[in-house]
Amino acid sequence: MAEFKPIFLSKEERAKLKKELEETQKVPQPASKPRSRSPRKEEKSIPVNHEFDSIKSRYLGQNKPAPTIQKPSEKFRQVFKFEWDPTEDTTFIENSLNPERIPFGIKSKQNSRDIVSEEIKEENKHASLMTDRDWKIFRENNEIYVRGQNIPPPIRTWSESNLSQDLLSAIRRAGYASPLPIQMQAIPIGLQRSDLIALAPTGSGKSAAYLIPMISTIAKFPKINDQTALDGPYGIILSPTRELAQQIHQEATKLTKSSDIKCYCLLGGKDLEIQSAELTRGYEIIIATPGRFLECLQHQYLVLNQCLWVVIDEADKMILLELQETLDKILNCIPKELWKENNENEENKTYKLTFNLFSATMDSEIENLWKKYLKNPGYVSIKEPGTGSSKITQSLKFLRENDKRREIKRILEKAKPPIIVFVNHKNEADELSRFLQKFGWRVGCLHGGKNQEAREATMEGFRSHKFQILVTTNLASRGIDVKDLQLVINYDCPTTITDYEHRIGRTGRVNNLGKAITFVTPQDEEMFAPLKSFLENNSQVIPHELANHPRLKNGDDIILN
Template structure:
């Protein structure tokens, strides 16, 4: 039968496929192959050793013959029989001796060997050309470069800055070194530095030892040492009193503060400012410049010491400057923008029958209903004693109720963007005289898709009192003046991160803003201890959750975060079966149910709150001791705000996060946050995890967390978050 080409190709393809498949080799077979390979390598090594020894013997014989003056032929002394090598040895027979005597036969054999060598070299050249044409140039199969050796070479040359204990030349039994102070230097007199009590004790000991060792002149030398010490200390005190460098900023009056003191003050509270003509922070409420009546209310509310954002932002806002405040969650941003707002509207004419329908004087926008109501509660503490009305506009309540609340007007309106736009479009509210606008949690509003709504609100504001986009916007005296009957519009934006869309809004509507950053933007506060555990599977996580809650190490209230709404009720049922009182909070709840859930947790009736990211931003539940991320957040910003529900107002807290394979996109960012935390430990499993070694590449605008799609009333997103 003739050969079938298709059959041949089919067999060849099957053979190639079989050869390409990975073949499982048993352990015994692998050990046998390894032993054979080791045996072949050993034989090859022995053969090379024998060849090298034979070559050395031939070289020794050659040099010995030359030294004795004997003639050498082809590297072999006359009289010695050279071993047959090369092609000639292959052509020799048992009668090779007669061939040596026959010159013609030797020449013929030499010609034949040359012809064979030429033929073989031509074939090798042709083969190498074919290989290079179809297979590419031949490269080294195995590189001799060793990265480890290279690293060893480079590190050996580096200077080591570490202190070696063996290099300490002090004597252990020397009393001069026995009580040596750790901090020998430092600041000047009065602050535990060069001339403090410990330094005086050291000087006295030194003088006493000299007096004991030098019997003849010891007393005079000891007296001179102490006189020199007291003289130097007096000069240092005088210089410190003259320059003010010897006292801490807390011991100085405001007029004694120097540039160095303000720099130390900002470092102590993690304050960083950017912009022109920025005033110094306030050190206490008494130096804030707030009216006495408002300071009395602050003291009555219970604000003893201002937080870092309040110290930096209030003096700037009182100068009628636009402001961008970047601060971590739980840092006291609400009072930071409420107090300057009340000072601002105190200078405006009171609302009367003539202007009460022209809209509010101030507008506060927040992303969620709960945050709006929380701001309203806080604002009423300060506004009602001053005679100002504050009204909230959120979804979940009928428009008629909110219109009824606005019947007498309101100086301050707190609203979510979606419901506020709806009121403006229905002509239920106008912003004719609004001249103070605050955007709280601006990055969260952008995440929830409120960019268009925020732009509509800002475009609805009057333009006659806009600030100029020049250096005049940084002049406090000019910005405090009236433009006709109105004052210049003041815009403030508070956010935890600065994504590009937030920067775009700030660049469009803010005029030469001062930027205040507290700590590091987007990082968790140092009062929260973060712990992570790799636990996969719902059942294992519920079992671990029961262990944590049953340990009695954490006092209620406790917040448990999940990613999906339907998981809220399931996890809540399991926690309830453990003997805990629990409530849930997610986007499918009505407004009344949301308010009742938060009120239950705040009052102590419920011990555990199970929630989605709806409770992750701005929600203030006092004294939360533990936050558990039953599901890791879909992005690191949401994670930061979740764990910010604990460790608030200077208190400490713990955040425990369960991780699985589905969280690989956020492991790198989580590793960075844990590495920067001073009280959290980075576990080895997260440090060595493959997904935590490099930042993942995300396409498009990124994932939007569950809250963006589900936190609206009636189960909707976007405007539904009224």
């Protein structure tokens, strides 16, 4: 390409050139008939002068379109414009190799909102749409802790339990509006006939948690008649105390009212001959205390040839009462062919024994005592073990022994009955009852020195509000469920933290609030460390006397007895 050298013109020459150009543009072209002209002639008539064009462009300028101002919102609209079909968008295609990738891009904010809204709604999801993550969140929200193999999802409502309509109606009549946490998880495990170890605070609904799956299963078995009654019951429930056994029997009666299942309560303190005659009628479920139950087995008033369900309630109390040997003898009466193998298949489970262990507390030593009877059990715990109920307000009152009666009188004058007062000895129960009766209170007294009829009459009077106050030993620390009981007083400080937990557990049951007051004297120093630890675990206020006690400030170990 040839180079053009610049030509410099003077001011006069530029003006002359401009004038000539203007005159040339003003001269009109003569009209002529259209005719074709050869390019060669046209080139001759208008010679091409590149230097002239450069000068004109440099000094006269060119007609350019006016610039347009673009809105900020439209600035990047057309930066990338592809003609893609919507079906070709791969942004949200599931990737089997990375299903949990982090949302990134323009819609990441919207995606994160979708995840949050999904979590909020997981309580209302249909069970078939719940993921493992959803169930994990649900368990955490309800303080349900599980361990073991083949743990089924919990039930959130009774309609998810797949129970019969008759049993569901009985559950509603018994007052169970919705499942409690222990029932949510223990019932599905029981319905699949798996062995179970369940830990839950007192008053959390443990009885229904094992009664409902037991009744549902036994309802499918042939009804016991005069002939099959000779082989014994289908299910047995063993309780450490008569009072707890009676309460379990009451609950079982409510749940079996509209079915053909018959329940019997076998207790000590009653005529054995009358009980043996009653057993010949045949019962599907027997609730009993271990001593009287073993006595019937030894006298051959009862056999366990078709026992397919065993529940040990309050297992820790059984050990404390040294009933392990008695229980071993009872369980050894069950034929070996009825016990599960370690890897029992699902079909054989129907005709094998299901073993349930329920308790409020459990340590490794107690658990090891039962392992020989359990086959691949599921573990369910409500709240952290050893923390008690969060619905109970606990307080300690430090005073001298001589000040106790004056203090309890002051508290009772402001309290609303019914009220339970715990003492450590039978004599103290009798003396305190007489003391309180002097001030006009209606007081019932309960302890192991009274016969069975007197104990039952006292409990019935307390439940029916004939008595405003019940003064009792640890006999009533388990299995006593009294409606609207809002206050428990430990007149004598218990000697173990387990007894303390069970005593205060008489209040704050199910969905109710409660209060527990414990009198503490200098003689109770051995309980200071366990009490402090228990109160801390329950987020309770630590009294000044306990927080600043010299023994605890010196760094002594705090051990839960």
